[in-house]
Amino acid sequence: METSTRREFLQQTGVGLAVATLGGSWEGTQAATDAVGGLPPHRPLEVPGVHAYPAEHSLHAGETLQLHVSASVPYDLAICRLGPRFDDPAGEEVLAEFLAQSPAPHPIHPGSYIYVHKSLSEAVHSLSVELWIRPWYISETQAILSQYDHPDQCSLALMVNAKGQIVFYLGDGGKYHADGEHISPAKSLHVPQPKGPLNIRWQHLVAVWDGRVKRIYVDGRKIAEWRWEGKVNWSAVPLRWGAAGEAGKASHFLDADVAMPAIYSRALSEEEIRQRFADNGLTVPKDASLLGCWPLQEEKGEHVADVSAHQRHGRIINQGIWMIGGPSFDANVARFGTYDPAQDTKRGHGLRLASDDLYDCRWPVRHTWKIPEDARPGLYVARFRFEYGKTERYQYVTFIVKRSKNRPAAPLLVLAATNTWRAYSSTPFAIPPASRKQVWGTGGITNGPTNPPAYSFYRAHAAGQGTLQLGLRMPWPVASPYVLYGGPTEYSHLARAERPLHVWLEQNGYLYDIISDYDLHKQPDLLRSYRAVVIVGHNEYWSIPMYEGLRQYLQGGGQVINLSGNTIFWRVSFNPEGTIIECRKVDAPGNQIPPQRRGEAWHSQDGRRGGLMRECGYPGWQLIGLESLGWNNPSNPKNFGPFVIEDPDHALFRAPENLKLRKGDRIGEAGVGKTPAVNGHEFDVRVSTLAKLQQQPNPPGGKVPEDPPGIRLLANGIVPWKEGGAAFDYFMRPVKPATDQGGEMIYWERPEGGRVFNAGCIGYAWAMLADPRLQGLLRNVLAHFGIKPQPE
Missing domain, CATH: 3.40.50 (Rossmann fold)
Structure with a gap:
């Protein structure tokens, strides 16, 4: 097994603090964590039932399987090699058992945002917040910017709700006071509705306080004004783009694309705001009053640079999506042409945030098993048996065992289509039906009772953002060897579709090795x-x-x-750690990017065109x-x-x-x-x-x-x-x-x-x-x- 980096180790163990290593200018960008795999304190979401995933989805014989598990109920666990008979649970070869395991539930922490550890601290008597925003469907009040932890540490919050109203809060850094909150008229921002096609569009938003009056401008036009002569003191909480604190934890996550966010220690004039609107987010402001400005030019990774003198560098929690362009970008590029994002001076830069973004559960390892050196290559499962809703159920966690590194290769190699298994992994936190054979459609099955993230390359995010990437440190119950796709035909197209070949090869005496798609990629x-x-x-x-x-x-x-x-x-790419798979589907059924936004099809991992392999x-x-x-x-x-x-x-x-x-x-x-x-x-x-x-x-x-x-x-x-x-x-x-x-x-x-x-x-x-x-x-x-x- 390859040597793990410190970051990978922390992700696997689910404890500790991952330290940024991008140079001295990044020191201090990480917060103290709440012991959830390097995350700053973050709103948890319970996932009832039994769910698990392996640290690695394919291992050599002789290596150690690590299982990350969350269980709200007791369970029995068996490690099995799938047997020599197709569709026969009785033929599963039990290699290890962990019986009568007590519950050990762990939450997940969905929601992406930009976390800035070096929060605002300068004395201010006026203030401006500027950004471009492209909202997706918003069902409840969501934070655009905050240095705010309700109810006790409330300084600054800019929010939007389902009616398109903008909430602008300023306070003394202490308890929330209603007189510091002002709400603009409905439809101040265009917010798409949940039914029908999502009509998203960029809007320029500026919130200004001149020491006496608060104003809101949208697309260069003043849409609201209130008198407020309070005092702004900064609470000692993080600065967040796309989230606000609630009882000490990040919450109120934003479903929107953002571009060129900036904060000034003065009130921008109406003429300056009109000029910034006309600029379409292309020019970094040159202003001595900047308290922070994040042009979002990185287009990959989890760090964002502040170009102001204050170096309020940020870290993206739960990834977000890069390479979507900014407000000046005409994303309707030709399908067959020579478009190059690096040569497009009008592309700009945007970052997509989602309230259900989740790419790593960050659960601790609960079970380990040393794979025997002489284990035969093939599909193996961690088989969980448990009772939920007074019904016995099974959860299968499929993984691949490759030949030992000490053994010679077989004549024949079988490639397991693990990228496709992951692509169809909608509803990863669903409660499995009572029957071992389960029909999973492209949208998965009934989602878990707490409505956890359910997106896949065939199902959009909850707010309508097309799914462009998936995490590999997540459950994938759709890869069970008993999952059907065709119902009455008993047809399958994922792991179960490959099983008849494995069984036939073994029954007929053919020696074979097996690898995953990611093994071939690496x-x-x-x-x-x-x-x-x-x-x-x-x-x-x-x-x-x-x-x-x-x-x-x-x-x-x-x-x-x-x-x-x-x-x-379809073309995919992976991040350097091999924990995220990216696919930008366009120009074919199942596309997650509409053709009129084809310019968003370039991958963040390698900067190259995505979509159909042939294109x-x-x-x-x-x-x-x-x-x-x-x-x-x-x-x-x-x-x-x-x-x-x-x-x-x-x-x-x-x-x-x-x-x-x-x-x-x-x-x-x-x-x-x-x-x-x-x-x-x-x-x-x-x-x-x-x-x-x-x-x-x-x-x-x-x-x-x-x-x-x-x-x-x-x-x-x-x-x-x-x-x-x-x-x-x-x-x-x-x-x-x-x-x-x-x-x-x-x-x-x-x-x-x-x-x-x-x-x-x-x-x-x-x-x-x-x-x-x-x-x-x-x-x-x-x-x-x-x-x-x-x-x-």
């Missing part, structure tokens, strides 16, 4: 140790290092067996020959279909096993209109097929590429479109196929090097349970690639 050259690599299930989310690792492997003569659909579709310069078809066609209805058995043989004389159908197939034969289904069936729920085709299906002209700047040479079509998939589903052209625009065109099965000897068998659908491993001919085909492919069963 170490792209590890593929070189293997004769063949299997991509299985729903491997949709790829990073550039993953892509480059696969490209170099193939160019070096590597061999890929793709039993996945919707493969290499980021890393098309899947260049490596594995196919691209996404669409999806069917995973709940309708009649919407699934088989493969129809096109090239029955190809060697993969004939040797070493003769599958005795003829052109037009159907394979990969339990029966017409029955499941398991191979073409579902997502499937891929050649780009030439997408071109034939296209029904609109190419979009400006867009062009459908030609098939690379050498691809052979082995079988054509069937999807009964009349039963439902959605098909798309190369530019992800809806099409209506005139036939039952489904995914395509291909074999490709690449001119650039390497060989590929691509079945182009998520359901291949699942359908092997129903059709021995799919199993025979896989045996032939493995043999063709030099992979043989090993005797016991």
Whole structure:
């Protein structure tokens, strides 16, 4: 295991203070903590039930599993290797038990804001607060700026409520006094409503006190004024952008984008305010009265610099979102073009805050288990059994055990689609249903009783902000080996979709190693140790290092067996610590960024274009020959279909096993209109097929590429479109196929090097349970690639 940094250690143990290391100018930016993994005191939120996550989601045999657990009820815990029988809990191999564990609940601490340890202390007789703000949906009063801890230490607060009223409080630093609070008329700020599309827009907000009168200006226009001749004394509490204190803890978190926040020790004039409004947040104010100004130019990381002489540097609590541009930015950039954020002088800088931001639960480690040195690679689970609501329930925490570092590599490597498991992890704090088999949709299941954060790459934040990043130190119950997606079809597309392959390989004597997507991201050259690599299930989310690792492997003569659909579709990146995954989805169904704000699709982790891999310069078809066609209805058995043989004389159908197939034969289904069936729920085709299906002209700047040479079509998939589903052209625009065109099965000897068998659908491993001919085909492919069963 790699040596942990001090920061990682503190996050794992859940105690202590993480110290900023950005140089002497940052000293003093950290507050004393309340023993919650380096957080300043923060409003807690209880999460009833039993929830857990491993410190690392994949470990080598011989390393130690660390489980972070919160439990409001007693539980039994078993560490298990998933057994040699698919969907059979009785076959789970119990390796360790922790019985009769007492409750040990730990809260979570959602909500992002900028924490400034060096709070305001200068004597002031006038004051101005300026920023650009773009509110999202606001359901209750939220803080924009505060040096304020209600009810006992109240100096300054600027807030907004659901009616768009601005609350401006000044006080003597002691107890809250109602005469220090003034509230502007309704709709002073435009605040989007919860129903319908969120119509967000930037607004310039200035709050001024000249020693006698308080005024509020929005977009250069005075909208409220009150007489107030009190005295401002500063309470000894932190300065916060996007939060205010309540009973000693950060609370009242803001759902808004902010840009160019600043505080002055004088009253700006109306003319100065109009000039600042006209500047659109592009120019840092040059003013000797600045008490603090944060241009937010960093665009990554957790620190923000104060450019005033006072060096009130800030720390972003719970991440926030960078790379969204400022009020001057026209985010409607061309889909196909040469836009470069670094060259855009009008882009400006903004930071997105959310009241439900959470990327690390910061729970302590409660259980550890030393993985045996000789443990077999595969999927393992921490299986929690507990009673909630007088009903027995199970919570499965899935993790991967890789081969020991002291053992030689197997001939075959299986890539687990862990990025996709995480992408669909809506409602991570839900109470699991009583049944072990549970249907999870893209929005998850019923959320936990305290309405904890529930967002994923398929579900927006509670206030409507699209989800652009997720934390890995969070529960992911959706990765349970018993989670369904299709209900009556018993179809799955996450961890359970991969299990039939693992079981089949073991039953047939094939030795294999397994890694996670993140393992490949960290170490792209590890593929070189293997004769063949299997991509299985729903491997949709790829990073550039993953892509480059696969490209170099193939160019070096590597061999890929793709039993996945919707493969290499969305681009992701990770922060340096590997604790946050970022994905900026745009221009395809499920997008979290609308096309008119495409300029927000550039990643904060690496500054590069996000969205579809093929539109980021890393098309899947260049490596594995196919691209996404669409999806069917995973709940309708009649919407699934088989493969129809096109090239029955190809060697993969004939040797070493003769599958005795003829052109037009159907394979990969339990029966017409029955499941398991191979073409579902997502499937891929050649780009030439997408071109034939296209029904609109190419979009400006867009062009459908030609098939690379050498691809052979082995079988054509069937999807009964009349039963439902959605098909798309190369530019992800809806099409209506005139036939039952489904995914395509291909074999490709690449001119650039390497060989590929691509079945182009998520359901291949699942359908092997129903059709021995799919199993025979896989045996032939493995043999063709030099992979043989090993005797016991």
